[in-house]
Amino acid sequence: MESIRVSLPDGSVIEAPRGTTIGAVATRLSPRLAARAILGLVDGAAHDLSYPITADAAIVIADETCPEGLEAMRHTAAHIMAQAVLRVFPGTKLAIGPTIENGFYYDFDKQGSFTPDDLERIEAEMRKIVKEDFPIAREEVPVDEALRRLSDEGEVYKTELVEELAAHGEQTVSLYRQGEFYDLCRGPHLPRTGMLRAFKLLNVAGAYWRGDENRPMLSRIYGTAFANKSQLDEYLRLQEEAARRDHRKLGKELDLFSIHEEAGAGLIFYHPKGAALRSAIEDFWRSEHARRGYEYVITPHIAESTLWTMSGHNDYYRENMYFLSIDEKEYILKPMNCPGHILIYKTRTHSYREMPVRYCELGTVYRYERSGVLHGLLRVRGFTQDDAHLFCTPEQLKGEITGVIDFAVYMLKSFGFNEYEIFLSTRPEKSVGSDENWERATSALREALDSRDLAYSVDPGEGVFYGPKIDIKLKDALGRLWQGPTIQVDFNLPERFDVNYIGDDGEKHRAIMIHRVVLGSMERFTGCLIEQYAGAFPVWIAPVQAKVLSIGEKHVGYAREVADELASRGFRVETDLRNEKIGHKIREAQLEKAPYMLIVGEKEMKAGTVSVRARKGGDLGSMSLGQFRDRLASDVESRSCADV
């Protein structure tokens, strides 16, 4: 028989008959390896152990410690779950069951829904299937046979998937069988169900078939699987820890903000401490904009619908707007700041010599968001965008974009943010503007990212209809992504409002407009910031920078003096003068996550000092008030994000 050369990770090469399987190679190398093996990487592509190697290739035998192996394990867990569901609830139809980051899910069409009790029953059945240790076999079948078998069983969703594969020119599809169960699947999978070790079903959720809200609502079960129980437990522990950083929980505990049923969902009330935090962010924001040639503007919260008809919002954004009717006139609560900035720009002509014009505003907007999408501070109906609109010439576009990217990255860095991902969204199917403009703008965005060596992924067709954009998405405690900073080029509004400038030829030219935010919105950014620091904010933005704790009644006056002195220098200070033991006051201040506690009693009063205790550093001993003031001032001025 003809032989092929198989090269291995250690550099060695073995000869094997053509068509030998990955599993056979593994067995030949080591029975122990073969027993643990899940799949093989053939020239980098993952395949089952049963896959025949037909040409010279580089092979890596993989178990669940490598990403491909773990993914196969999770995928098999999804199949075992589906098998269990069919056993426990016969007649349930299968939709799709892929792996996702950290786990897997499977969508089912079942009469009625799954309850938490059902999950336990399904889990128990899954353990049985694991114990039964079925071999998992791949079977390649012609499309029409697959269709016949699936439709015989009434698997309408699977049938649809195969039809789609056929429409894409596939002649055969692969089925994976384990015991009485089989499923349409590309694979690869574990060799046997008995190899699934540590798994857990997590929760049930609704999901539309194919993500289309006009199609049936299915029941999705989420689960996860790991190489062993300790890794699974560790994952679950980390999830619990993340939940403790939840900004909604901390917002309540730290008295930062609240949401009220009687006022409406998605509307934020900032308490004094939340407002202090936000103001600290805003003060920094304003000064950074002033430094970069932005001009601060303020525009009204409502405007007549005429304006929104001109801008196109009345047509394109109608479902998201709030309407007010007064004296037979219709007003709209602003969902965006752009039209207002354009009105300001257009109050006079602009020479090319003064371009670019950069207007910025902390503009509060209101958007009707569907009830199911609201989420703490991260998705709300009323929010303040840290907005700006740049009007520039075509030649200036790239420079402006680069400037904004640098600005956004600088802002994130200033707040110690490193959990984010960058996306470039290109032209969607429905769009306005010329090919030339789109190309120019998209490459300007791309070149700006490349010139800064920023890693990004492309979202093809995900741009807005008026232009391409760059999104920087922030991660929350649970790893979910939320759009923060965004830079959007707009070809539409300048046309609609005839936004222009006078060129060196004395003629009018169309200005290009860039919408951008460098934080996102104050709400979303604050929410992410709370989770980033688990409420223990850096000194420069902490709502309370120092808390003065008096030992006894006799020291109340001195404690007040200390607090007043610091407050008069612009520091945010609180006092705790209650008749409580010092240990109690310290405990509370610590739970409130105040960066510094100043303990004042007999000693300090006589010596004019304060005893300082830092949030992280603990007891720092006593120092003069002046020394402490300098320390605080240096923390604030350096805007250090390190804990104290």
Added chain:
RNA sequence: GCCCUCAUAGCUCAGUCGGUAGAGCGCAUCCAUGGUAAGGAUGAGGUCAUCGGUUCGAUUCCGAUCGCGGGCUCCA
């Protein structure tokens, strides 16, 4: 908007197989005047989310609404 879950004191939660409710923390008052993560006592505080239905009787069972949470969809 859709699917599922949940809703009891300011907060975190028990509880009631249908007979109008409890704890801890917090708060108030009093005692204690205390030196680096919880001193003690007493007390106030609830239309058990809202509106309907079933029932002799509903916080409990059923339905609707509002809202929270997990997803899906959406996100100019």
